[in-house]
Amino acid sequence: MVSTLRIPRLVVAAPSSGSGKTTVATGLMAAFTGRGLTVSPHKAGPDYIDPGYHALATGRPGRNLDACLCGTGLLGPLFAHGAAGADLAVVEGVMGLYDGAAGQGELASTAQLAKALRAPVVLVVDGSSQSRSVAALVHGFASWDPEVRIGGVILNKVGSDRHEELLRDALDEAGVDVLGVLRRTPQAATPSRHLGLVPVAEREPDAVAAVAAMAEQIRAGCDLDALWALARSAPPLTEAPWDPAGALAGAGTPPPTGPRPVVAVAGGAAFTFSYAEHAELLTAAGAEVVPFDPLRDERLPESTGALVIGGGFPEVYAPELSANAPLRAEVAALAAAGAPVAAECAGLLYLARELDGAPMCGVLDAAARMTERLTLGYRDAVAVGDSVLAPAGTRVSGHEFHRTRLEPGAGADPAWGVVRPGPPRTEGFVQGGVHASYLHVHWAALPSAAARLVARAVRPGAAR
Structure with a gap:
């Protein structure tokens, strides 16, 4: 209206x-x-x-x-x-x-x-x-x-x-x-x-x-x-004010039905980068959004069926994140079970094998380290294959902002093909239900991402 x-x-x-x-x-x-x-x-x-x-x-x-x-x-x-x-x-x-x-x-x-x-x-x-x-x-x-x-x-x-x-x-x-x-x-x-x-x-x-x-x-x-x-x-x-439910309907997403799955969203001092509209879209898609702090919480929220780990400064807190071994193990187990996990930048580093030598979750066989080089700017990208966030061929505008380097920078199934600026390249990882990338994407422009993640989330009472 x-x-x-x-x-x-x-x-x-x-x-x-x-x-x-x-x-x-x-x-x-x-x-x-x-x-x-x-x-x-x-x-x-x-x-x-x-x-x-x-x-x-x-x-x-x-x-x-x-x-x-x-x-x-x-x-x-x-x-x-x-x-x-x-x-x-x-x-x-x-x-x-x-x-x-x-x-x-x-x-x-x-x-x-x-x-x-x-x-x-x-x-x-x-x-x-x-x-x-x-x-x-x-x-x-x-x-x-x-x-x-x-x-x-x-x-x-x-x-x-x-x-x-x-x-x-x-x-x-x-x-x-x-x-x-x-x-x-x-x-x-x-x-x-x-x-x-x-x-x-x-x-x-x-x-x-x-x-x-x-x-x-x-x-x-x-x-x-x-x-x-x-x-x-x-x-x-x-x-016409933007409305998360209306945005989902406009993307062809049917209204949510059945039990509301728990989508755990990382927060706290190490993961401060997020857009308010993401949680609103997840809620409108039928999820119960529950925040948790990887620096303090040793368990994921009860009945977690999907995980969102946004950006932040894990490099500043690498020793503390590494020391929280019980939570790292839970994250790895959730990913291994095929539950959807969406990770951006800091989340990508947290899922890696190690960050500046400190063990991380080990979901991805990649190692990250801090560098002096700032990677910054808008990127035009396309989804290389189907993932928990987008079908193959989906085009997005994203943003990179970090001083870390990941080896390798892309998995066997990359998250995105970056088409501009510079020469085409692939980056990020799609692995089971995991979508991990350096690219920050605003879901208001891709509301179907929230719907796809919630649709794949494990609902209360369902076998994982």
Whole structure:
């Protein structure tokens, strides 16, 4: 059913990475939540870490909006689904405002998303090391694409009152509203490592303090009333909100019948990468979704009939994961029995024989190790053969993001044939009910994956 969505919304963007988008977006989410508003948090692109901070700031799931992984046609419906019942939506952009998938124009850029959502953009500008030049910079971003509405600027890393005065004068001359000024401060800093910020699940007490500091910084330096008025100026959206049951029906999946199988989903500090829509699709397909923590739980959830192990940082916790031998044995036994197991990136490493010399589950005869090389980017791929997630020939857009190397990189029955970018290659493993790959795929674009996994899951009372 198509409905008119009247939700105030803002897109937080920047000229480049490192300008302070995460601080501003998360701080705005927390500050408006502190005012008693229900805030819906969103993140452009495939980032899994920032949404964890967004969820902490708002008390709602952080949701990704990615035109490359899901297609441009799902941007509005997924936004409408996530923002249902909210008073305000804040969308954190990715990289620079006009940066998107390499070599594919505006695809997956913050600008494309802002246009799809008809949302005003708040441009976060690093004011350090410049004064009057800030006007030329902002003018260029505001005039590059007339369909992108720059509603104002938040100046970050401003050094002094005099520095602020110079920046404000320049932007006033350019006719651009200054909606906030943030001084240089370490209070809201969040630690990073080899793949970006440290996830919330690994540092929750410190993360709570960091989010509180971001909120205070925003309250002290930004005109929240002006930002609220800007958000309310966004026109209504006419969208059919994405619905997991409807998505399954649209994929030709019959409604679930019979007992609900338990699908165990790995979580905890080592496996923090997931999309909220995956669990919603599994539930709509008839599963009982039960989380577990491979760092702490020595048993899989009772009656587990299928397993989903997403991305994360197993390399950071390899000794602890290895030490949990009882759970590793249960995972191996479940896979050997033919139960469906879907593993992405970190999950792939966990199923391997070893990771940096530490024994893992041994489901796959492969060894993984950390390297200095970052593998990053969108991939177009096709299913090489039938698997628990997709029939042969299924085409997907996925994303790789890791610093590990697996030997061998593909099994006798690979998961995917990567067709772009670069020369064609195969990667991943299909082995019995196991589908393991480096490729992250958003199931909103492939809802049948959830249905196929649940259909193969062992149901309560059935012999495995």
